[in-house]
Amino acid sequence: MIGQRKAILQVNSITKDFVRRGFTSRAQTVMRAVNNVSLQLFANQTYALVGESGSGKSTTGRIICALERPTSGTVVFNDENYTDFSDHLLRQKIRGNIQMVLQDPFSSLNPRKTIEHAVLEALEIQKIGKNHSERLDAVVDMIERVGLSSGMINRYPHQFSGGQLQRVNIARALVVRPKILILDESVSALDVSVQAQVLNLLQDLKQEFSLSYLFITHDLSVVRFIADRVGVLRKGELVEEGTVDEIFDHPQTDYTQNLLSSIPIPNPEHRQLAF
Amino acid sequence: MNDSQQERSLPASTQILESAETSKTVENIEHDARALLKVNNLKVDFSNSRHQWTRIVHGVSFAVGKGEILGIVGESGCGKSVTAFSILRLHERRTTRYEGAITFEGHDIFSLGQKQLRTLRGGDIGFIFQNPMSSLNPLLTIGQQLRETVRTHQPSLSKNEVESSCIEALHDAGSDNPESWMKQYPYQFSGGMLQRVMIGMALINHPKLLIADEPTTALDVTIQMQLLKVLRDLRKTRDMSIVLITHDMGVVAQMCDRVEVMYQGRIMESAPVSDIFAHPRNPYTQGLLAAIPPMEGLRPKRLKTVSDFLKQSGSDLSPHGNVMDHAAFTAKE
Ligand SMILES: Nc1ncnc2c1ncn2[C@@H]1O[C@H](COP(=O)(O)OP(=O)(O)O)[C@@H](O)[C@H]1O
Ligand SMILES: Nc1ncnc2c1ncn2[C@@H]1O[C@H](COP(=O)(O)OP(=O)(O)O)[C@@H](O)[C@H]1O
Ligand SMILES: [Mg+2]
Ligand SMILES: [Mg+2]
Numbered sequence: 001m002i003g004q005r006k007a008i009l010q011v012n013s014i015t016k017d018f019v020r021r022g023f024t025s026r027a028q029t030v031m032r033a034v035n036n037v038s039l040q041l042f043a044n045q046t047y048a049l050v051g052e053s054g055s056g057k058s059t060t061g062r063i064i065c066a067l068e069r070p071t072s073g074t075v076v077f078n079d080e081n082y083t084d085f086s087d088h089l090l091r092q093k094i095r096g097n098i099q100m101v102l103q104d105p106f107s108s109l110n111p112r113k114t115i116e117h118a119v120l121e122a123l124e125i126q127k128i129g130k131n132h133s134e135r136l137d138a139v140v141d142m143i144e145r146v147g148l149s150s151g152m153i154n155r156y157p158h159q160f161s162g163g164q165l166q167r168v169n170i171a172r173a174l175v176v177r178p179k180i181l182i183l184d185e186s187v188s189a190l191d192v193s194v195q196a197q198v199l200n201l202l203q204d205l206k207q208e209f210s211l212s213y214l215f216i217t218h219d220l221s222v223v224r225f226i227a228d229r230v231g232v233l234r235k236g237e238l239v240e241e242g243t244v245d246e247i248f249d250h251p252q253t254d255y256t257q258n259l260l261s262s263i264p265i266p267n268p269e270h271r272q273l274a275f
Numbered sequence: 276m277n278d279s280q281q282e283r284s285l286p287a288s289t290q291i292l293e294s295a296e297t298s299k300t301v302e303n304i305e306h307d308a309r310a311l312l313k314v315n316n317l318k319v320d321f322s323n324s325r326h327q328w329t330r331i332v333h334g335v336s337f338a339v340g341k342g343e344i345l346g347i348v349g350e351s352g353c354g355k356s357v358t359a360f361s362i363l364r365l366h367e368r369r370t371t372r373y374e375g376a377i378t379f380e381g382h383d384i385f386s387l388g389q390k391q392l393r394t395l396r397g398g399d400i401g402f403i404f405q406n407p408m409s410s411l412n413p414l415l416t417i418g419q420q421l422r423e424t425v426r427t428h429q430p431s432l433s434k435n436e437v438e439s440s441c442i443e444a445l446h447d448a449g450s451d452n453p454e455s456w457m458k459q460y461p462y463q464f465s466g467g468m469l470q471r472v473m474i475g476m477a478l479i480n481h482p483k484l485l486i487a488d489e490p491t492t493a494l495d496v497t498i499q500m501q502l503l504k505v506l507r508d509l510r511k512t513r514d515m516s517i518v519l520i521t522h523d524m525g526v527v528a529q530m531c532d533r534v535e536v537m538y539q540g541r542i543m544e545s546a547p548v549s550d551i552f553a554h555p556r557n558p559y560t561q562g563l564l565a566a567i568p569p570m571e572g573l574r575p576k577r578l579k580t581v582s583d584f585l586k587q588s589g590s591d592l593s594p595h596g597n598v599m600d601h602a603a604f605t606a607k608e
Contacts, residue, residue, distance in 0.1 A: 052495045162351075191350035191522060193581035196566035200577050218495060221525070225568035225578065248570075262496040264503070264525030266567050268548040272529055273504050 007040035008212055009064065009098075009180055014038075014073030016059050016236075033059040034070070035236035041180060044206065046213040048223040048244075050259065051233030057216045060233070061182045064214060065100045066090050077180075096126045099173035103185035105165035109157045116153035119143065119172045126176045142171040145208075147201060163194035167201070174205065184216045199226055221263050224248055232256050310338040311516050312362065312484055316375040319357055319366070328372065331357050333540040336375075339484065344510055344517045346527040346548070348563075349537035355520045358537070359488050362518075363396050379484070398428045401477030405489040407469035410476075411461045417472055418457030421445070421479060428480045440479055447512070448475035449505040467498035474505060481513070488520045503530055524567060528552055536560045558584040 016034040034056040041047050049057050062068040064075055066082060074083045082094050102108055109118050119139045129135035140150045146167040157165060166186060173181055183202070187195045199222060206213060215226055223230060223244065230247040232240040234255050240247065251257045265272060319332035332354045339345045347355050360366050362377055364384060377384040379400065387395070396402070404410060412420060421441040425432060432440065445453035448471045461469060470490060477485055487506065491499035507530065509515055519530055527534050527548060534551050536544040536559065544557040555561045562581030569575065 193566045196578035196580045222568050262500040264529045266524040266528045268528040
């Protein structure tokens, strides 16, 4: 089925090298953070990118979001290769279509600006909306859509809980009506009950706005709920890819098996540690 | 998956043995007035710069038996760390007010002098935190820091004895090469290795109780599992008690004998792990368990949330299970 549908985003053999200056000498070492990774996103689908810390998940996400350029390989959105786009072209054609939400809900919000300002700013950057009052309406709509009340829009980040702030970040990403949302560990720092609420919200929004998610996480326990397809990264390489059922029921590599069997099962009758 | 499948196909006798052991431990605690650690109706208040006091812990009671792993589980901000720090009176003296009683081996923590407290800290009671770097000096080798900890508590040991204590502790904490670890600096270690160093440091004076506050929260699951195994092994080989603080019900299920479920500074439910997972009685506990995305079986369209359960129950959050109240505690004395 996937073979027949057209991908909304194609990542073609991307590699990313970081050059590091030595600590003592001037010798440079090259660190390959992403190695020949290819993947595709389809409309209204969630692709989970999983792997241990340092495996290259965020770097891949940042390249797709055009915050970083790959050393080689291409990224293609709706048949358009944007790998080498200028800042101007990126703003015109990509930024409004591919948005990102990060792990730390505080880090991407200015503590001195209200959340109205934060969400409004996203619209202004994209030059969306005819005038201020039209933009303000869009902000209020989106704030309510993510489960916050419009009465909260004049508050500052520190007046919100982590879960609420993550809703603000989601609102800010979605207010420009992107096609793709990259969620980089976006629920990893949330408590389980809040996490469940945000995951439910993400499922609803995906339907409502026909979104594609790239769901980046080191925590496989949420992947089975949220994802359609899963890619497993290890040291920058995509070692395995498949549907959620394929990956969870028939993992092909020891690495994936180990990741899965290391999730503590919330059932004391199934003890995973030998005594 | 393989590991857990193997676990499941263990001969039935192994599993029965395991649960029999667990329930024996539990029985001991409930009826043994000589529990290692007892926290009775603990209340903790903090004052701000304007000398206004706020209560964070609202009367918490629990006991830890010898060789027992007690879990304290709850969401961020519910007061787990504040409770744990109170056990060693680690909070800033001027701005903290304690009520209630904490006894360790029958000694009243709140009437100990500063010197006795220091002997207890890192002596009979070891402590590990979520972020190992917060307790390590980046400028000293692991060996320098471990030796210092031994010397403070056991000044009479010879140089060789100190050295072998350090090596043994690192070994028990799961280091594959303690001698070389001793020579290295913290920056040369990964997060998982640093946490092993912290466990080693906590073990070094052979504590009877280890308080571990979210020791694996910042680590990858694969590393977490290795460290949990280290902790399980320690309780067996050293007959040590552990208070394991976590927000992860999976960790509780895998590690603990008993669990205290904490919410807004109170214990909501207290029970052996097998009971809590099979029959959670408090709506908050029910919600916490239901909100975990299932790893097998049908994939739900939506996850349940804690608020679903609080709504259902009309927010009846009165404590359930054998939550120790003040009266029960005194009766046992
Ligand atoms: N800007 C950078 N400069 C140098 N190295 C980097 C940079 N960003 C990431 N890396 C390195 O690339 C590797 C992959 O990092 P990352 O993509 O953040 O992994 P993950 O998100 O899976 O934890 C890591 O070893 C990291 O240290
Ligand atoms: N020293 C302190 N002074 C004032 N408030 C504190 C102090 N330490 C913690 N708190 C507050 O007490 C509550 C419980 O915190 P904590 O015990 O750290 O929660 P957790 O269960 O996540 O470990 C939080 O609201 C926190 O802000
Ligand atoms: Mg990352
Ligand atoms: Mg804490």
